[in-house]
Amino acid sequence: xxxxxxxxxxxxxxxxxxxxxxxxxxxxxxxxxxxxxxxxxxxxxxxxxxxxxxxxxxxxxxxxxxxxxxxxxxxxxxxxxxxxxxxxxxxxxxxxxxxxxxxxxxxxxxxxxxxxxxxxxxxxxxxxxxxxxxxxxxxxxxxxxxxxxxxxxxxxxxxxxxxxxxxxxxxxxxxxxxxxxxxxxxxxxxxxxxxxxxxxxxxxxxxxxxxxxxxxxxxxxxxxxxxxxxxxxxxxxxxxxxxxxxxxxxxxxxxxxxxxxxxxxxxxxxxxxxxxxxxxxxxxxxxxxxxxxxxxxxxxxxxxxxxxxxxxxxxxxxxxxxxxxxxxxxxxxxxxxxxxxxxxxxxxxxxxxxxxxxxxxxxxxxxxxxxxxxxxxxxxxxxxxxxxxxxxxxxxxxxxxxxxxxxx
Amino acid sequence: xxxxxxxxxxxxxxxxxxxxxxxxxxxxxxxxxxxxxxxxxxxxxxxxxxxxxxxxxxxxxxxxxxxxxxxxxxxxxxxxxxxxxxxxxxxxxxxxxxxxxxxxxxxxxxxxxxxxxxxxxxxxxxxxxxxxxxxxxxxxxxxxxxxxxxxxxxxxxxxxxxxxxxxxxxxxxxxxxxxxxxxxxxxxxxxxxxxxxxxxxxxxxxxxxxxxxxxxxxxxxxxxxxxxxxxxxxxxxxxxxxxxxxxxxxxxxxxxxxxxxxxxxxxxxxxxxxxxxxxxxxxxxxxxxxxxxxxxxxxxxxxxxxxxxxxxxxxxxxxxxxxxxxxxxxxxxxxxxxxxxxxxxxxxxxxxxxxxxxxxxxxxxxxxxxxxxxxxxxxxxxxxxxxxxxxxxxxx
Numbered sequence: 100x101x102x103x104x105x106x107x108x109x110x111x112x113x114x115x116x117x118x119x120x121x122x123x124x125x126x127x128x129x130x131x132x133x134x135x136x137x138x139x140x141x142x143x144x145x146x147x148x149x150x151x152x153x154x155x156x157x158x159x160x161x162x163x164x165x166x167x168x169x170x171x172x173x174x175x176x177x178x179x180x181x182x183x184x185x186x187x188x189x190x191x192x193x194x195x196x197x198x199x200x201x202x203x204x205x206x207x208x209x210x211x212x213x214x215x216x217x218x219x220x221x222x223x224x225x226x227x228x229x230x231x232x233x234x235x236x237x238x239x240x241x242x243x244x245x246x247x248x249x250x251x252x253x254x255x256x257x258x259x260x261x262x263x264x265x266x267x268x269x270x271x272x273x274x275x276x277x278x279x280x281x282x283x284x285x286x287x288x289x290x291x292x293x294x295x296x297x298x299x300x301x302x303x304x305x306x307x308x309x310x311x312x313x314x315x316x317x318x319x320x321x322x323x324x325x326x327x328x329x330x331x332x333x334x335x336x337x338x339x340x341x342x343x344x345x346x347x348x349x350x351x352x353x354x355x356x357x358x359x360x361x362x363x364x365x366x367x368x369x370x371x372x373x374x375x376x377x378x379x380x381x382x383x384x385x386x387x388x389x390x391x392x393x394x395x396x397x398x399x400x401x402x403x404x405x406x407x408x409x410x411x412x413x414x415x416x417x418x419x420x421x422x423x424x425x426x427x428x429x430x431x432x433x434x435x436x437x438x439x440x441x442x443x444x445x446x447x448x449x450x451x452x453x454x455x456x457x458x459x460x461x462x463x464x465x466x467x468x469x470x471x472x473x474x475x476x477x478x479x480x481x482x483x484x485x486x487x488x489x490x491x492x493x494x495x496x497x498x499x500x501x502x503x504x505x506x507x
Numbered sequence: 508x509x510x511x512x513x514x515x516x517x518x519x520x521x522x523x524x525x526x527x528x529x530x531x532x533x534x535x536x537x538x539x540x541x542x543x544x545x546x547x548x549x550x551x552x553x554x555x556x557x558x559x560x561x562x563x564x565x566x567x568x569x570x571x572x573x574x575x576x577x578x579x580x581x582x583x584x585x586x587x588x589x590x591x592x593x594x595x596x597x598x599x600x601x602x603x604x605x606x607x608x609x610x611x612x613x614x615x616x617x618x619x620x621x622x623x624x625x626x627x628x629x630x631x632x633x634x635x636x637x638x639x640x641x642x643x644x645x646x647x648x649x650x651x652x653x654x655x656x657x658x659x660x661x662x663x664x665x666x667x668x669x670x671x672x673x674x675x676x677x678x679x680x681x682x683x684x685x686x687x688x689x690x691x692x693x694x695x696x697x698x699x700x701x702x703x704x705x706x707x708x709x710x711x712x713x714x715x716x717x718x719x720x721x722x723x724x725x726x727x728x729x730x731x732x733x734x735x736x737x738x739x740x741x742x743x744x745x746x747x748x749x750x751x752x753x754x755x756x757x758x759x760x761x762x763x764x765x766x767x768x769x770x771x772x773x774x775x776x777x778x779x780x781x782x783x784x785x786x787x788x789x790x791x792x793x794x795x796x797x798x799x800x801x802x803x804x805x806x807x808x809x810x811x812x813x814x815x816x817x818x819x820x821x822x823x824x825x826x827x828x829x830x831x832x833x834x835x836x837x838x839x840x841x842x843x844x845x846x847x848x849x850x851x852x853x854x855x856x857x858x859x860x861x862x863x864x865x866x867x868x869x870x871x872x873x874x875x876x877x878x879x880x881x882x883x884x885x886x887x888x889x890x891x892x893x894x895x896x897x898x899x900x901x902x903x
Contacts, residue, residue, distance in 0.1 A: 172533025450593035489853035497530035
């Protein structure tokens with residue numbers, strides 16, 4: 100009896116293992132992630148694997164790199180870094196109801212976050228409902244941040260250290276698009292979870308919006324009790340490029356507790372402009388964004404915590420070779436350069452009238468090789484200067500980074 | 508052809524990046540204030556780094572900041588271990604003579620002028636006199652601590668016996684229980700010599716550091732357990748080992764290194780510095796005694812201070828004092844690192860106790876009291892001699 104049971108079990112296992120390696124079950128729906136639709140389409144413009152005839156598709160991307168940097172002649176040495184492993188899962192629940200999600204494991208699993216998990220309901224081509232964990236669409240990078248799309252291992256400083264990149268919250272709102280000949284216009288508008296006091300109470304010793312990402316409670320509680328509004332409008336002409344204008348704002352502080360007013364309502368307001376274009380004939384791709392932040396910082400604070408910030412980046416990518424290389428068809432070799440700047444504290448000192456600094460600029464030339472549109476090998480060289488709040492001699496950082504990023 | 512082009516790029520990239528080159532230059536040792544004294548053991552160097560990290564730690568509400576405070580970290584005021592900027596200036600109030608501070612029960616001596624949301628910052632009480640202090644540089648402090656009391660007293664001349672118009676005196680202060688005087692410390696009526704602070708009101712680096720955690724950042728420790736806001740004793744918000752590591756860091760920060768030591772004009776300026784008797788207070792050569800840190804024992808150093816209090820005249824009398832000092836008396840500030848002040852003050856000079864002097868020359872001209880003769884001597888110098896003196900001072 101026992102022997103029969105073991106035979107049956109072994110048979111089942113063998114069938115199961117056969118089915119696991121049956122590649123016909125996994126149907127790839129490739130996407131050329133280098134082709135630009137509107138930035139807001141990025142969540143739909145990802146390569147997925149469909150599992151048989153199920154309505155579920157999975158995908159993702161990973162990024163890893165070697166890096167060696169030095170600051171003022173001091174280096175931490177060689178570093179191998181598992182930047183992130185991101186898994187997408189989507190499902191067409193019905194013809195006009197879709198579910199999309201993105202779960203990210205950063206730094207080898209040190210940080211795990213549900214970055215995106217929303218249900219999209221099409222009411223009309225111009226009016227779609229989205230609800231769940233949404234990515235606040237401020238600027239372009241937050242919407243369109245998948246590693247394999249970029250020629251640089253590092254995310255832009257302005258997107259990670261000023262605007263919170265991949266800042267997601269529970270929320271809901273509407274989005275839509277309209278096409279007309281060469282023109283495309285899209286909008287997004289959401290109410291969501293909000294920032295909190297950590298943006299002015301943090302160990303960065305400056306006004307720092309990304310600190311709010313560390314507050315896991317934002318997925319169940321808004322510190323101020325008032326939602327954050329995020330809205331974006333984008334226009335694209337297939338011959339010119341895309342221009343996006345976005346705004347995000349709300350009351351961030353806990354101004355009342357137990358029904359008692361304990362502070363004035365303090366707002367954070369963020370404005371961003373983004374653009375991208377591909378120059379005809381030479382195929383130079385240019386993308387960038389610039390953002391301005393205004394934060395109501397209590398008067399009882401020192402000027403270390405600024406009430407205005409600004410910064411942005413611009414990437415220029417030039418394909419120099421597109422051919423069959425090492426057996427890869429349509430492989431592309433690019434040269435690229437990223438220029439970026441952030442000023443975390445715009446203003447002047449009350450005591451001296453001198454300029455408050457706390458800024459950084461960086462230039463990052465790069466070479467990238469794409470054996471396919473979904474995989475990129477990158478060699479980046481960074482040179483940056485970071486100045487402290489007082490404007491003392493800046494810290495110089497430079498070094499190389501070699502990495503790979505690929506969808507799977 | 509294309510393949511070899513790509514392979515060439517890849518191989519040259521790997522070759523280029525794999526070398527052990529540092530891609531940025533290390534600043535010359537004499538252009539920065541941070542760095543260790545020479546001769547630390549590996550264990551001492553590791554402790555120095557722990558202290559350095561703690562010195563840079565930013566406190567928040569969650570880690571004990573405030574709720575009223577002056578700054579969020581040590582390094583916010585002592586940027587690059589150099590002199591502080593007016594934006595981080597602090598206010599002391601409530602004491603007008605050696606009988607003590609009359610406003611201790613109203614938050615004296617230090618004003619916590621900033622606060623977390625939901626709390627009022629402290630205000631100077633009605634009737635209290637006050638002064639403002641910019642943060643001093645923190646380099647070379649271990650050498651000053653390792654100087655013996657006997658050597659400090661040897662420089663004192665309370666009755667101006669040598670007739671040079673300079674009569675330095677130590678600030679005899681009460682020390683808190685947690686400060687253990689060294690075995691060769693000299694006391695007078697139960698009081699000990701102060702070495703740190705603009706009025707020399709702190710006896711040792713532990714004394715200074717524990718006060719700074721408490722008064723500047725609102726952080727309690729086993730040494731200073733009273734919360735500056737509630738005035739109640741609370742659990743320590745910083746570990747004793749961390750405070751001790753910071754003290755070790757301050758002890759073992761190197762002394763600033765003079766630049767352009769072979770420059771003829773600089774040497775001419777050094778001679779003039781001596782000739783017009785700046786050296787009457789700004790001593791050019793001192794020697795440490797025995798120190799538990801071997802790298803600090805029996806070392807000759809040039810701090811350009813005598814650690815004594817001097818009458819600086821009515822122009823610098825802010826009607827506030829500490830310890831046994833008079834309101835017009837100030838401890839001779841160390842001049843080492845003076846030329847690098849701009850590197851921690853945003854490219855400018857903010858000199859004297861509150862940053863009121865915007866240049867070295869302005870600082871000289873603000874001297875009064877015991878330094879009047881030297882100031883007049885300076886005013887009588889030729890333009891080239893003045894320039895040489897200033898060049899020398901900026902080389903420090």
